[in-house]
Amino acid sequence: MSQQPLVARRLAVVPTLRCTLNCKLCCNHMNRFKHPYDIPIDKLKQDIDRLFELFDYIKWIQFVGGEIFIRDDMAEVYEYTLKYKSKFDKLILMTNATIAPRPAEIEVLKKYGKNCEIMISDYGEYSYKRDEMMEICDKANIPYICKGYNGESQYFEGWIDNTKFQEFKGSEEALHKVSFSCVQAKMKNMHCFNGKLYSCPNSCFMTELGVNKPAEEDYVDLDRSDISLEQKKNTIRQFYEHPAQSCRICIWWNADHVKRYPAAQQEVRLIEEPMEK
Known part of the structure; x- marks a missing residue:
């Protein structure tokens, strides 16, 4: 029996870990x-190719960081992603x-129209x-x-503390x-970073930090040629049928009940100069 189309x-996609802010409670742990x-x-580009090889359709393909516009070379990536425009709803x-956003980025994004x-x-x-x-976007359509995260009325009532x-x-x-009640699982919020596709951002960034050791079923290594495309698809289909290892040290499953804090509280930046891998 043929499998149903694989839809995300x-x-x-995470192109950078660099950020212009240093938020104390950053949910992606960039600080x-x-x-x-x-x-x-x-x-x-290679990761984008492999993702669209895996998925028949992606409703939302997102670029997140870090801060997306900290890089001055991403227009090339947005242009490249256009080749798959028929396979996703929205960038x-x-x-x-x-x-x-820079003029080169604006010119490429205009090609997407309302997508x-x-x-x-x-x-x-x-x-x-x-x-x-907002003025740039208005002029370019x-x-x-x-989303407002300042003052008394904050989107999602502010941030949670998932740093411990x-x-x-x-x-x-x-x-x-409890893993099934997690908002990240409900959204099926997959994240791809440096050739690896994770079931959620916490699994992704906690792994990169070295505080989480994912199980084989928690992620797909896009670069591994010894694992068939169908095996990778099956792993993705089962992402949300079990808790990831990161669920053991994460409180997003309880996000509706834990204390909220004002968003983007800054702390002293202790990071060293950024470097490429």
């Missing part, structure tokens, strides 16, 4: 990386509005390019949305149960 609800680096353009770029959207996280005084960014990596104290059965 949302899939984020923890001492040597943040960029993924080379050719590698990003989404997520930004903190500290750097405005592109810039998602602005508005952190008040820190998002000092917000108005300029590039769709965007702005405390071990889950319940049974395996309890872990299995």
Whole structure:
């Protein structure tokens, strides 16, 4: 019997670990990386090829960081992704509005028409390019949305503190149960970083930090030629049928009940100069 088409609800490609802010409670843990680096353009293109080889369709293909516009070479990647335009609904770029998109990026994004959207996280005084960014988008007819994370009324009521990596104290059965209530699992929020596709951002970034050792079923190594395409697809189909190893040190499953904090609280930057791998 033939398998159903493999469709991703949302899939984020991470081209950089560098960020312009140093948020204390960053949900992607960017402030923890001492040597943040960029993924080379050719590698990003290769990953995009392999993702669209795996998936029959991707509803939202996103580029997230770090800060997306910290790089000045991403127009080439957005241009390259256009070749798969018939295989996805929307290209989404997520930004903190500290750097405005460059003319080369704008010209490429205009080619997407309404199949592109810039998602602005508005952190008040820190998002000092917000108005300029919205004006650029308005003039170029590039769709965007702005989520407010400042003042009394914050999107999602602010941020949670998922920085402690405390071990889950319940049974395996309890872990299995709560993992299904996680908002990341409900969204099927897959993340691809440097040739590896993870079931969620926490599995991705906790692994890169070295605080999580993923099980074989928690991710797909896009670069491994000894694993067949169908085996990789089967792993993806089962991503949300079991808790990932990162679920043991993550509290997103309890996000509806834990304390909320004001977003984008800054701390002293301790990272060293960025480097490429």
